Amino acid sequence: MVGPVMVGPSSSHTAGACRLALLARHTLLAPPTRARLTLHGSFAKTAHGHGTDVALAAGLLGFAPDDPRIPVAFDEARAAGLELDFGMADLGDVHPNSVRIELENDDETLEVTGSSLGGGLVRVFSVRGFEVNLSGAYHSLLVLHDDKPGVIARVARVIADDEGNVATLHSARRKRGGLAMMSIEIDRRLAQYALDYLTHVPYIHWLRMLPEVLSGEAPDEASTSGTEGSA
Amino acid sequence: MTLAELAAAPGRASELALADEVGDDRSARERLLRTMRERLREMRASIERGLATDAPSRTGMVGWNAKRLWKADDVLGAALLRRVQAYAMAVNEENARMGRIVAAPTAGSAGTLPGALLGVADHLGLDDDALVMPLVLAAAVGDAIQAKMFIAGSTGGCQAEIGASAAMAAAAVTELLGGSAHACVHAATMALMNTIGLVCDPVGGYVEVPCVSRNAFYSVHAVSSAQLALAGLESVIPPDEVVQAMASVGRLLPPELRETGEGGIAATETGRRIALKMAR
Numbered sequence: 001m002v003g004p005v006m007v008g009p010s011s012s013h014t015a016g017a018c019r020l021a022l023l024a025r026h027t028l029l030a031p032p033t034r035a036r037l038t039l040h041g042s043f044a045k046t047a048h049g050h051g052t053d054v055a056l057a058a059g060l061l062g063f064a065p066d067d068p069r070i071p072v073a074f075d076e077a078r079a080a081g082l083e084l085d086f087g088m089a090d091l092g093d094v095h096p097n098s099v100r101i102e103l104e105n106d107d108e109t110l111e112v113t114g115s116s117l118g119g120g121l122v123r124v125f126s127v128r129g130f131e132v133n134l135s136g137a138y139h140s141l142l143v144l145h146d147d148k149p150g151v152i153a154r155v156a157r158v159i160a161d162d163e164g165n166v167a168t169l170h171s172a173r174r175k176r177g178g179l180a181m182m183s184i185e186i187d188r189r190l191a192q193y194a195l196d197y198l199t200h201v202p203y204i205h206w207l208r209m210l211p212e213v214l215s216g217e218a219p220d221e222a223s224t225s226g227t228e229g230s231a
Numbered sequence: 232m233t234l235a236e237l238a239a240a241p242g243r244a245s246e247l248a249l250a251d252e253v254g255d256d257r258s259a260r261e262r263l264l265r266t267m268r269e270r271l272r273e274m275r276a277s278i279e280r281g282l283a284t285d286a287p288s289r290t291g292m293v294g295w296n297a298k299r300l301w302k303a304d305d306v307l308g309a310a311l312l313r314r315v316q317a318y319a320m321a322v323n324e325e326n327a328r329m330g331r332i333v334a335a336p337t338a339g340s341a342g343t344l345p346g347a348l349l350g351v352a353d354h355l356g357l358d359d360d361a362l363v364m365p366l367v368l369a370a371a372v373g374d375a376i377q378a379k380m381f382i383a384g385s386t387g388g389c390q391a392e393i394g395a396s397a398a399m400a401a402a403a404v405t406e407l408l409g410g411s412a413h414a415c416v417h418a419a420t421m422a423l424m425n426t427i428g429l430v431c432d433p434v435g436g437y438v439e440v441p442c443v444s445r446n447a448f449y450s451v452h453a454v455s456s457a458q459l460a461l462a463g464l465e466s467v468i469p470p471d472e473v474v475q476a477m478a479s480v481g482r483l484l485p486p487e488l489r490e491t492g493e494g495g496i497a498a499t500e501t502g503r504r505i506a507l508k509m510a511r
């Protein structure tokens with residue numbers, strides 16, 4: 001609990017917000033061109049005071065919490081062609097520092113919702129409307145698939161073959177036999193061939209590998225990867 | 232690792248904390264120590280920047296306090312006190328200017344630990360190398376508290392943020408001055424026990440008032456906790472029970488007193504007026 005090195009003024013409202021947005025950014029392959037950010041609770045009440053707004057913008061641009069460009073992230077967003085739209089809403093019975101991030105570019109539209117837990121720790125609990133469980137402390141794999149027997153086992157198998165160690169695994173489905181989302185935290189990044197292989201597994205519609213965001217090392221562009229399927 | 236486990240360390244508390252983090256993996260040990268040295272450098276850099284400037288924060292409420300105190304006469308014959316307070320505020324004023332700081336455990340409470348630890352070290356003329364292991368211990372104390380409660384003003388009130396930072400700082404200073412593992416943990420515990428109930432009430436939602444001065448006060452609080460523990464005083468209530476007590480007080484706090492900027496100092500007439508002005 002000493003660290004991260006960050007740009008102020010608030011670890012939960014600035015560093016945590018930046019990390020949530022950074023994770024959201026990496027659920028897209030290409031940079032977003034539009035973002036709708038819905039702030040909840042304390043995030044909504046003190047967004048500007050704590051720099052939550054600029055920190056979210058910074059994360060969406062791929063900046064880490066210690067990036068000196070955070071205070072001027074709105075200008076950077078404008079220069080990068082990222083349109084931002086902030087709103088407030090009650091997101092229900094969630095942590096007081098929560099935000100729903102809806103992103104869009106020419107290829108994709110998706111939603112990521114999460115909370116900043118304090119001290120820069122975060123938790124993403126929804127992606128594309130599915131319940132997930134990501135802390136950003138590990139590399140994480142998101143897999144959207146049909147709820148069919150054996151899919152989870154096949155994914156686990158590929159991770160094991162690539163010598164990845166699963167730290168946490170969460171799976172949630174909308175209804176029996178319908179679509180389901182797996183969120184898996186792995187202690188290292190899966191190799192590209194493993195991801196390519198998973199792309200071709202039947203019943204898998206979409207997958208993304210998100211970088212670890214807690215160490216303070218900025219993830220490079222190449223660390224976002226995945227595939228867009230039929231879903 | 233709980234506070235009780237840390238207190239029972241056979242040798243230095245920081246050695247146990249380090250072993251708990253990295254086991255006997257030598258390269259992991261080196262990496263962690265390197266990170267801590269890097270954190271110390273960042274802390275020192277933020278203190279130096281903060282003491283040298285009187286540039287206002289974005290709201291204009293703070294920005295010059297550290298420098299003004301640093302330049303003021305030591306009328307009390309309490310140079311340590313002035314140094315610790317000035318260092319703590321220097322970091323938090325940097326934070327308020329959106330400068331680079333080290334969260335410890337949070338950004339709002341980032342001044343307390345460097346204020347106390349570097350303040351005491353500089354007062355005694357100690358080298359920064361002596362601060363690395365105390366910093367490892369501070370991190371472990373923060374983790375032990377974090378395991379029982381969310382460390383954020385918005386969930387636990389300021390007691391969670393500043394309380395945790397003061398506890399971390401108290402343990403670190405105690406270790407720096409040669410205190411036993413037991414003394415380090417009891418310094419942390421006394422610091423926590425005497426912060427319970429502190430609400431989070433930043434004016435306008437900005438981490439400036441009361442936050443900047445609060446860091447000055449609680450870095451001194453940490454130093455006095457270390458002083459008591461080094462003299463052999465201890466907390467009657469066991470450390471982990473005190474953390475538990477703080478967590479339950481946090482749950483009892485109404486939302487107005489948890490970083491919404493709607494209670495306490497933030498809700499005063501002047502606090503509200505400033506908030507309104509800033510919103511425009």
Ligand code: SF4
Nearest residue numbers: 339384389431432442
């Ligand atoms: S009053 Fe709130 S924002 Fe200010 S230091 Fe305390 S917990 Fe942080």
